[in-house]
Amino acid sequence: xxxxxxxxxxxxxxxxxxxxxxxxxxxxxxxxxxxxxxxxxxxxxxxxxxxxxxxxxxxxxxxxxxxxxxxxxxxxxxxxxxxxxxxxxxxxxxxxxxxxxxxxxxxxxxxxxxxxxxxxxxxxxxxxxxxxxxxxxxxxxxxxxxxxxxxxxxxxxxxxxxxxxxxxxxxxxxxxxxxxxxxxxxxxxxxxxxxxxxxxxxxxxxxxxxxxxxxxxxxxxxxxxxxxxxxxxxxxxxxxxxxxxxxxxxxxxxxxxxxxxxxxxxxxxxxxxxxxxxxxxxxxxxxxxxxxxxxxxxxxxxxxxxxxxxxxxxxxxxxxxxxxxxxxxxxxxxxxxxxxxxxxxxxxxxxxxxxxxxxxxxxxxxxxxxxxxxxxxxxxxxxxxxxxxxxxxxxxxxxxxxxxxxxxxxxxxxxxxxxxxxxxxxxxxxxxxxxxxxxxxxxxxxxxxxxxxxxxxxxxxxxxxxxxxxxxxxxxxxxxxxxxxxxxxxxxxxxxxxxxxxxxxx
Amino acid sequence: xxxxxxxxxxxxxxxxxxxxxxxxxxxxxxxxxxxxxxxxxxxxxxxxxxxxxxxxxxxxxxxxxxxxxxxxxxxxxxxxxxxxxxxxxxxxxxxxxxxxxxxxxxxxxxxxxxxxxxxxxxxxxxxxxxxxxxxxxxxxxxxxxxxxxxxxxxxxxxxxxxxxxxxxxxxxxxxxxxxxxxxxxxxxxxxxxxxxxxxxxxxxxxxxxxxxxxxxxxxxxxxxxxxxxxxxxxxxxxxxxxxxxxxxxxxxxxxxxxxxxxxxxxxxxxxxxxxxxxxxxxxxxxxxxxxxxxxxxxxxxxxxxxxxxxxxxxxxxxxxxxxxxxxxxxxxxxxxxxxxxxxxxx
Numbered sequence: 133x134x135x136x137x138x139x140x141x142x143x144x145x146x147x148x149x150x151x152x153x154x155x156x157x158x159x160x161x162x163x164x165x166x167x168x169x170x171x172x173x174x175x176x177x178x179x180x181x182x183x184x185x186x187x188x189x190x191x192x193x194x195x196x197x198x199x200x201x202x203x204x205x206x207x208x209x210x211x212x213x214x215x216x217x218x219x220x221x222x223x224x225x226x227x228x229x230x231x232x233x234x235x236x237x238x239x240x241x242x243x244x245x246x247x248x249x250x251x252x253x254x255x256x257x258x259x260x261x262x263x264x265x266x267x268x269x270x271x272x273x274x275x276x277x278x279x280x281x282x283x284x285x286x287x288x289x290x291x292x293x294x295x296x297x298x299x300x301x302x303x304x305x306x307x308x309x310x311x312x313x314x315x316x317x318x319x320x321x322x323x324x325x326x327x328x329x330x331x332x333x334x335x336x337x338x339x340x341x342x343x344x345x346x347x348x349x350x351x352x353x354x355x356x357x358x359x360x361x362x363x364x365x366x367x368x369x370x371x372x373x374x375x376x377x378x379x380x381x382x383x384x385x386x387x388x389x390x391x392x393x394x395x396x397x398x399x400x401x402x403x404x405x406x407x408x409x410x411x412x413x414x415x416x417x418x419x420x421x422x423x424x425x426x427x428x429x430x431x432x433x434x435x436x437x438x439x440x441x442x443x444x445x446x447x448x449x450x451x452x453x454x455x456x457x458x459x460x461x462x463x464x465x466x467x468x469x470x471x472x473x474x475x476x477x478x479x480x481x482x483x484x485x486x487x488x489x490x491x492x493x494x495x496x497x498x499x500x501x502x503x504x505x506x507x508x509x510x511x512x513x514x515x516x517x518x519x520x521x522x523x524x525x526x527x528x529x530x531x532x533x534x535x536x537x538x539x540x541x542x543x544x545x546x547x548x549x550x551x552x553x554x555x556x557x558x559x560x561x562x563x564x565x566x567x568x569x570x571x572x573x574x575x576x577x578x579x580x581x582x583x584x585x586x587x588x589x590x591x592x593x594x595x596x597x598x599x600x601x602x603x604x605x606x607x608x609x610x611x612x613x614x615x616x617x618x619x620x621x622x623x624x625x626x627x628x629x630x631x632x633x634x635x636x637x638x
Numbered sequence: 639x640x641x642x643x644x645x646x647x648x649x650x651x652x653x654x655x656x657x658x659x660x661x662x663x664x665x666x667x668x669x670x671x672x673x674x675x676x677x678x679x680x681x682x683x684x685x686x687x688x689x690x691x692x693x694x695x696x697x698x699x700x701x702x703x704x705x706x707x708x709x710x711x712x713x714x715x716x717x718x719x720x721x722x723x724x725x726x727x728x729x730x731x732x733x734x735x736x737x738x739x740x741x742x743x744x745x746x747x748x749x750x751x752x753x754x755x756x757x758x759x760x761x762x763x764x765x766x767x768x769x770x771x772x773x774x775x776x777x778x779x780x781x782x783x784x785x786x787x788x789x790x791x792x793x794x795x796x797x798x799x800x801x802x803x804x805x806x807x808x809x810x811x812x813x814x815x816x817x818x819x820x821x822x823x824x825x826x827x828x829x830x831x832x833x834x835x836x837x838x839x840x841x842x843x844x845x846x847x848x849x850x851x852x853x854x855x856x857x858x859x860x861x862x863x864x865x866x867x868x869x870x871x872x873x874x875x876x877x878x879x880x881x882x883x884x885x886x887x888x889x890x891x892x893x894x895x896x897x898x899x900x901x902x903x904x905x906x907x908x909x910x911x912x913x914x915x916x917x918x919x920x921x922x923x924x925x926x927x928x929x930x931x932x933x934x935x936x937x938x939x940x941x942x943x944x945x946x947x948x949x950x951x952x953x954x955x956x957x958x959x960x961x962x963x964x965x966x967x968x969x970x971x972x973x974x975x976x977x978x979x980x981x982x983x984x
Contacts, residue, residue, distance in 0.1 A: 184845075186844070186845060206845070206846065206847025207847040209847075210847065216845070222841070222842040222845045222846065223839070223842060224834075224835045224839050224842050224905070225839060225905070226834065226837070226901075226905035227831070227834060227835055227905075231831050231834070231835070234831075235828075235831050235846060235848070236835075236846040236847055236848055240828065245827070246826045246827060247825075247826050247827060247831065274838075
C-alpha cells in the first residue's frame, strides 16, 4: 500500500480538563473519501480544527506526505493544500462571491501590492460554472440562499490547490436534491486525486460516498473500516457504543387525536407561499415536508406572527390571530422552535438557566422580581426531563454541543406549556442519540395532547414521527399523506417540481 | 407593492444617491435665496473646511469597517497640534520643520498603535479605550501647553496651509491624496478586502486565518497617522494654537462615517458615501449663514448635524425592513429557473 497522504499520530487535546481527543491516530489515503462519524462531542470538530490549523493539539503530530504540518496556522496549512469547510457557514456575508473565494489568498499583481481583480473574477465565474451554480458574483453572499452560500464555500476550496478537503456537515442546510449535487462534487474531487474527509450525521450519505469510515467516540478512535465491510446498524452501534435498534422504525404509538386547535385557511404571501390551508388537532404530529426553499419555514414564521402575510386566516382555539403579532400567538398557545437556533432560538452567551426560563419569566416573577428559587426548580426539571448534558445551569449556552443547545431551545418553549408546537428542523446538526431522544420527546408530547407541526428536510424523520404528512412544493401545498403508510418515494414525488427532470446525477 | 416604492427603496439603499440628492437640493434652495452661495470663494471655503474631516474620516471609516470605533481623534488632534507648536514654533524649541513634522506624524501613528494594542491585545472594547483617550489626551494637551497659546509657526508652513499651491491650500491637496490612497487600499489591496472580511464575520475571518490583531492595529495606526497629517496641514491655517482645538471633531468624523453608510457593526461601507457625508455635514454651517438666520445659525449647526445621524439610522432601518431586502433568515428560492421566478404569481 502506498504511503498515506495524511498521517495523524496520537493526537491529544483537552479543554478545561475534559478530553476532547485522546490518542487519536488515523491515516487518510490519497484520493479517498474518508468519512468521520461520531456523536456530538465525540471529538470530530476538535480533530478538524487541529487538522486545518485553527487550534493546536496538546500532543501528537499531523504529517502530510511524511512532512509535519505546521500547527495552529491556517494560512500555512491551506498553502500545503489542506482546506476545511467548517460546519458553521464561514462565508463573509457582506462580501461578494469573488472576495469570498479569494480573501486570505488573494491573487495579486504589481509585485503583490495590488489585487488582480479581473483574474479573480474570471476564475470565480469559471469555478461557479463548474459547480453548476448560477450565482451573481457581485451580490453580497449574505443575500444568497443557504445552498448557494455552501457552494461559494466549496468554490473557495476549489480555488486553491487542494490535497485534502475537510467537509464538516456540508449538507446540513441542503435539500435532498442539492445534497445529491454535492455528493457528485465530492466524487468529482476524488476522481481528481483529492482526498476528502467527510463528516456527516446523515449516514445514508456516508454509505453513498465514502470509501472508508472512521468512528470516534468520547475523544477515542473506535475503529476505521472499509465502508463495504460495515452496515448501517453496525455503524450506529460503533458510534453510540450500545444497541441502537430503537432508533430505527416508526413510532406510531397512536395517541388519541382530539379537537382542532389550529386552523389555517388560504394563507398567502405573494413572494413565498400561496393558498396554504390545513388543520392541526390535539395529539397529532403533522410533518411538513418539501425541498429547501419550498416555503415551509416562511409559512411557520407567518402563522406564528414573525412575518406578515397578505391574505388568509390563522385560527387558534376558535380565535382568529392578528397578523404579525408574536405575543398574541403565544397567548393563544403557539410556540415556535426556529431553524436557526444560533440566531433566533438561543441567547448564546447567557447561562443555560436564563435561556430555559426566558419565555416564562413573568410566571416566575413575584413583586416584579424574578424568583431565583422557582427559576432553579423549573430549570432543574427541564434539564432532567430533556436529559440536557451540561456542566451546570449557570454555564453559557454557547459552551454546549449542538444537540444540547437544541434541547434547550425546545425546553424553553415547552416551559410556556404551549398547545401548538411548531418545530423547524428540530434535529438539524444533532447526533443520532440526541435525535432519537428528541423524536421520543415529540411523540410523548403528542400523547399528552400537544399538537405539533414539524418541518423537516430529512425524510426518515418525517416518516418516523408524523401522523400526517403535508408536502409543500414551490410555495404551495402539493399533497397530504397518511404517516403510517407513506413512503419516501411518495413524499419526494410530491416535493419535486413538476414536469422536471427528477434525476440528479449528471 | 407599487413599483414606485420599490424604486424609491432601491435608490435609498444606495446611500450615495440619497446624499448626493440632498446636497443638490440644499444647494439649489440656498442659491436661490442668495446666489452668493455658489461663488468660487464660498465653495472653496467649504472645501477647505471639509479637508481635515475628510482626511481623518478615511481612517475612522476603516476602524468602523473592522467593527470597532475611534472617538478620540479630536483630542489627539489637539495634543498633536500642541506638540507641533512646541517643536517648531520660533518661540519654543525652534526645531527644523523637517524634524518636527515627521516627529508629529510618528507620534500620531504611535498613539494609534497604542489604541489598537489596548483594543486587540488588551481586549478592552474600543469605545471604552477611545473614550478614555478622549479625556486623557485632552488633559495631556492642557499640561503640555501650560495654559498658554502657541504662535509663531514657520512662515512657509503657514502660507502653504493658507494660500497653498495652485490656489488651493495644502490641506485640500493632502485630502485628495489621502482619498485616492485609501480608495486604492479598499478596492485594490488584499489588506482592504481583509478589513471588510474581518468586520463582516470575525468567525469566518478566524477560520480563514486572517489576523484580527494585525488588521485592527493597522486601522487604528492609520487613523492616528491621518489625524497627525490633518493636524500638520490644517492647524497652521489658524493664527495660533489653542488647547481647545478639535473639540467635537471626533463626533463630527464618526457622524460622517455613519451618515456615509458605513455599517456600525462593520463589514459594509463605501468611501464615496463617507466623502459625500463629509461635504454635506460641512455645508450645514455655511448654509445656515447664507440663509441669514443670524445668531440662531451658530446654535443650530450641531443640532442639525446630530439629526443627520438619526436620519441615517432611521433610513437604514426602514429601508432594510422591507421584504425586498436581505432580511436574515431563509430567502425563498424557487428551484425553477430565474426567468420563471421573475414572473412569480401575484
